Amino acid sequence: MYTKTILAALLASTLMSSAALAQTVGPNGETATPSADVVLSDADIAALQGKGYKAALLWHTSSDFVNAVSAGAADEFARAGVEVVATTDAGFDAAKQRSDIETALVAGPNVILSLPVDPVTSAEAFRQAITDGVELVFLSNLPAGYVHGTDYAAIVTDDLYQMGKQAADTLAAAIGDKGTVGWIFHDADYYVTNQRDNAFKSVIESDYPNIEIVAEQGITDPARAEELASAMLLQNPDLNGIYVTWAEPADGVLSALRAAGNTETKIVTLDLSEPVALDMVRGGNVVGLVADEAYELGRAMAAAGLKGLLGEDVPAFIVAPALTVTAANVAEGWQQSLHRDAPASVLAK
Template structure:
């Protein structure tokens, strides 16, 4: 899910690298190879070693949302297997100063493991230093504090398989338009590694794998509120677009509004991250042909396991990625559960019947 208020400065220093070798892939901050989250598990002996020790965990999040609720649920369920209590859960509201205060509050409860998304590389680096000094195992969601070293300062970074999200979006749009045609590309015009990698993966997949599809219109967007305006301008210059890629679901809703205002029922949309308005259009057979989502519950599960394995003295890979999921009308109910660990909105389920 895309933070709306996170500063460019907060992410520029931790931007993940995106490489194309024999096969493009998501890589870590220093080029670390990604370890699939399904490879990060606890054995029965691990659980026995952790149980009954009175270990505690804290979840220090950057915001509150369905996405964070699912990440938390995955972490809580995994911690429960080892009898580890979650004693603190906070929401910093995208405020680095509030996050620093949350860390201080959490440390008073003496957690053995902290799961968090650091909002600002510099501020977070200082804020988490006391946790390191206290011997707390740190597992980060996506971002990394400046200067932190794996195995010394933190146990692991866990994030989405960003390349696969973009690639699956390209594959879905290609399928939706029959493998040929002209498409528009609406990308996130800001230095934020999550959207940057996903957007670049979409573009490179179209260019490399689909010679009969041409990206004939490109538009950067930084303010989702301008999506309808920008889409109208794109459609005015390119009225024959067969499809449009939109960087995430909120601006995709604005693009949908532009298509409807133009009476356009044929241009297909693919976007990223689950949201009710675009999902409702998709299941009703509208312009949206697919939505690519992350597996938020799996992110939380993997974060908890990484923290517990490090607490038990085991080696943990530095960079762990959870798989992407393509959601269509046919699997929307299952996709919502797999991604967010909850039912899809009633409106979506009713329309999908």
């Protein structure tokens, strides 16, 4: 019995150490470099200005998040005297993204920022840009088979582990560091959400011994969130909290709780959204939204591309900070993440 107790303590200590040392890693296991370390110096700015350099922003979709990334990139390009000659929205359509790339290349960009819609299709779609000597900087995803320093300058993304960890810490604090929780994760092979979701789970399991994940549910279609949450709550009516993989399905989970007359189960989710933020500021089920610094993502992407253009070494994998937004700091959090005011309904409370 004594030996088992010692082994259990050692195991718990190891788990705690592993959680403390865990961090976001790139798609191929790359070590993360903080975005704050990727900065254009005065000498860089002087070397870039007046050269007629151009950039293109070829996005996967349109959203408040993408708008903030674009704003961060545009401001950094403007600081260096670089003209943005194209901004596109592929609507998550790989064929449309390929067409966007072909059209943008006609304008002769020296730097392209983009999120590849499909790893395989995108690998071929961006080949002409590489042939043309364009510096490619990717947001979160990487085309299949691409080699850092040869095919692209950098990948820039959120500090995914920290997003999951902050979600775990926020939910734990809301339920007094004890109780039972549900874990609604993205049931797809998607690098960004997988790291965030798994970080939440690992932190709960290693750092909060008095909290137990008693219900797990994968989700692929946000439209089914209410249905799946209702089933989870039917089997576990006394859940103290629920983690939801991102804000859109969290809105469905919130609807399920309201339909059940449940005002006690706490929700934490990732990314900023008006409906869930409104519930949060009104003292509802939602206790926290963990977001990325989207504007900073764009700034870092632009800086990485321009450093590559200057022939400087650029880290393969760059991460921007995560932040926790609660009712207490919603105005400041919205500005820090998206560089714009929170919706009027959220600010009005």
